[in-house]
Amino acid sequence: MKEYVFRDPIHGNISVTDPTVFALIQSPEFQRLRRIRQLGTSFISYPGAEHTRFAHSLGVYHLMNRVLKHLREHGVEISDDEHAMTCCAALLHDIGHGPFSHLFEKLTKVHHERWVQQVITSEESSIFQILAGRNPAWPSRIASFISGSWEGRPFLKELISSQLDVDRMDYLLRDSRMCGVTYGQFDLERLIQTITVFDNHVALTDKGIHSAEEFLLARYFMYWNVYFHKATRAIEVVLEMMLQRAVDLVRGGARGSIAYIPPSLEPILEQRPMTLRQYLALDETDVLYAIKRWTESSDPVLADLSRRFIERRLFTGLRLSGREQLDQVAERLTAIAEAVRAAGYSHPEYYHHIDRTSNVAYQYYVAPTESGSPPLQVLVPWERPPGLREVTAVSDVLKSIATERVTRYVLFVPREAVEAVAKLLES
């Protein structure tokens, strides 16, 4: 059995001995992930945030392999087929992501999950051919595994997507290390050691309570300090407005004013459905080159927004807090637009934007049926009867940060309009 080793800054050596997994990694669809950054526009705030979805996907595969080995060594029955298939699902969990994923989903109104399904189950995809070659049932099983309609044992699915999944484990560590922060660090070794399966669901042993605390806190801190960083949000607003302007120019019959449209971007700018082949042809290379060319556009709005992106000239963010201020914004949208226009922007609709970021540290006191995913459970042997307890029942730390969803609103405007808009919000 040949072994392939990938040197990884987070996990050290990632070993691949399964020829199916190696074939998947070598496929054009997977190699494309080398050209898509894991954190999209975060490089604007954290210069080290250049790591790719390729590296992250390998990391998730590696962690899944480790966790499954741990569970099997501790008496959980997992067949070789289940093990191999679950590892492939872990490797492919992000295969459907595009460049600047969240933004393009907004523009195309197609969630990346749908592309995951298509990449895995479409016969024109080499991913399908590789999986079907191993086992004809694998493409549909892996697709249902990732989509959630999986009918097999729940814990296998939960290891990919739940409050305690290998996806989160890898991205917290990876994003934290590459951004040069420590918010996302937690004791991975201890966490893996304490993962168990109870009644076919993922749980932690009682020895894992503090690891769970670290893990959930890591996620909380990473969201508010890295993923929702103000500068990252600001550049994403610029990018969104730029793409929207390009769409509007095409829709309005002015595509000639756009300096250049890469073939891969045409369906998006023309707002028509994309084929799988078209979607897979799109990566960051196309988008970034287009932005560079758009600085030469004869349309002043597109040119300005593109230059802002290239030169990091961000919008300024005004944090909106409290119901009163949100009410003021809602009542004064027209006045805000006019203030932006008066500052010299003849198309104010592209120069003011309310950014919304939302996170919840951990939902616990919402009835589980009110939310989407099952709570994180801990196996507690000391209680009577022994069994599973939701983690905040045994952790005061998590209980203190467990909260309802928290949403942050920031109104982004050009620097020249800040004073006038701020006055509107004060009055």
Add this chain to the structure above:
Amino acid sequence: MFRGCIDMFHSYQAVTRLLVTAGEVRGRKKLQKMVFIAQSLGHAFSEPFELHVWGPYSEVLAVKLKEMVDWGIALEESLPGPAGNHHYVYTPGPRAAMVAGDQATGLSALVEDLNSRDATFLEGVATALYLRGQGRDDASITEILPRIKPDKFSDPGRVEAVIAYSDGLERYRIPL
């Protein structure tokens, strides 16, 4: 064409219309299932759904609902539930009429019908419709539903009722 911030409020329109039509929806799960079912019948809801433990669930919708409450488009009342947890009741807020605009075609009758059912039943219906969307036939759904939800759908009569009700919902489908 793009209208800037106005488009943000426009993105809440479909869910707002559902809420205005219903008058009151008890429970986040119920709201999630109502939106999913309406969407699967061709009504204009754009939120992406995944199949979670309690049926089709949309994180985008969950976020949207929170934003609607923040912006005064929806009101949220928290009621104590058993074991110290909470349930939520949603009603239209002061800005709902402004955002909802005109009534959506064919939505009233569907919403009234769905709102008259309990959340668990709708969970079964939504799951059945999700599986149908994945190409499963009724025989397959009859076998799967009790297997993935043994605590709620082990009674064959209840599964039959879910499938019959799902069939009946076709009268509310928006033609293409």
